[in-house]
Amino acid sequence: MIKLKAAMAGLIFSAIAYALPAVAQQADTVSAQTVVTVVPKGGEAPELQRQNLKVWADGKESEVTSWQPLRGDRAGLELVVLIDDSARSSIGLQMNELAKFIQGLPPTTLVGVAYMQNGRAAFEQDLTADHALAAKAIRLTNGIPGGNASPYFCLSDLAKRWPSEDQKNRREVLMITDGVDRYNLRYDPDDPYMQASITDSQRAGIIVYSIYFRDTGRLDRSGYETNAGQNLLTQVTQATGGNLYWQGLSNPVSFQPYLQDLSKRLENQYELGFTARARSKPDLVQLKVKADVSRVNVVAPQRVAVGAAQ
Numbered sequence: 001m002i003k004l005k006a007a008m009a010g011l012i013f014s015a016i017a018y019a020l021p022a023v024a025q026q027a028d029t030v031s032a033q034t035v036v037t038v039v040p041k042g043g044e045a046p047e048l049q050r051q052n053l054k055v056w057a058d059g060k061e062s063e064v065t066s067w068q069p070l071r072g073d074r075a076g077l078e079l080v081v082l083i084d085d086s087a088r089s090s091i092g093l094q095m096n097e098l099a100k101f102i103q104g105l106p107p108t109t110l111v112g113v114a115y116m117q118n119g120r121a122a123f124e125q126d127l128t129a130d131h132a133l134a135a136k137a138i139r140l141t142n143g144i145p146g147g148n149a150s151p152y153f154c155l156s157d158l159a160k161r162w163p164s165e166d167q168k169n170r171r172e173v174l175m176i177t178d179g180v181d182r183y184n185l186r187y188d189p190d191d192p193y194m195q196a197s198i199t200d201s202q203r204a205g206i207i208v209y210s211i212y213f214r215d216t217g218r219l220d221r222s223g224y225e226t227n228a229g230q231n232l233l234t235q236v237t238q239a240t241g242g243n244l245y246w247q248g249l250s251n252p253v254s255f256q257p258y259l260q261d262l263s264k265r266l267e268n269q270y271e272l273g274f275t276a277r278a279r280s281k282p283d284l285v286q287l288k289v290k291a292d293v294s295r296v297n298v299v300a301p302q303r304v305a306v307g308a309a310q
Helices: 002-026 089-103 132-138 151-160 191-203 223-240 256-267
Strands: 029-040 053-057 059-063 064-069 077-084 109-117 120-127 170-177 204-214 267-278 282-289 296-299 305-306
Touching: 029 282, 029 305, 053 256, 053 267, 053 296, 059 089, 077 120, 077 151, 089 132, 089 256, 109 151, 120 132, 120 151, 120 267, 120 296, 151 170, 151 191, 151 204, 170 223, 191 204, 191 223, 191 282, 191 305, 204 223, 204 256, 204 305, 256 267, 282 296
Parallel strands: 077 109, 077 170, 170 204
Antiparallel strands: 029 267, 029 296, 053 059, 053 282, 064 267, 109 120, 282 305
8 A cells, every 4th residue: 555655646746747847838938919010111011921020029039929900890099199288389280280180080099189287198188989079179289388397207197097998909199299308408318207208108008109399488499409309209209119200400391291101100000919038027028020021110119018927
């Protein structure tokens, strides 16, 4: 009997030892998802397949687990138009174009309109499928110098208080601002408020687009501050997988070409699934995505939130 028990114990121990490597292997990676944009280099964007992609997470080549075009029943989008309330009154000339852009969005898009005020995103219209209602919320800015506090405070506030908990929909922001941080006027690539807005947006899965438009006040009379603001906006939009639209150091004559390009980008987005190294707690991983098709760029966030290992 003793020999039998010893033999059974040995078998059980062997079975556990045999299973352990498999469990460890399963816990070695976690699945992650993000939204990427396919931008053609002229002409129409070709239809990319999973085999056209190469992905690196934290510098190591990753497995592509899914590639889903965000169309049809996956076309859900939540878009917040975030306007700097300190912008010059001449922005009123662009309001009709913004309203037309909102009204022309697909019915699968929920639109919200908010203004940058004292470091927060103050909503004039919550997310709605009624695009005509959202378009009516576009109003002339107050034009008070420095009234936004910092556009990056406002973006962080929006990311932390996103007005929806629906995880199926894409989350995207169109910021209209000069990008100047009133709390750190010189150009600093490590500006803490700008960096915080990037991290908050990446954790919330938000893609940020921006149109440069000057504020009121003396700061926007200087080419130095203008250049600093544009550089900070470039960092934010690139880090989140978006794009900055600008025209030299002056205000654009028209928003229309920018809004047309943005519409095309929203129509050519995909959900990318990939594997990343497992972590003990939720974290951000560095991401790089390339396609083996020469006629396109795949624009992705520079960092993506992943969950903890199970």
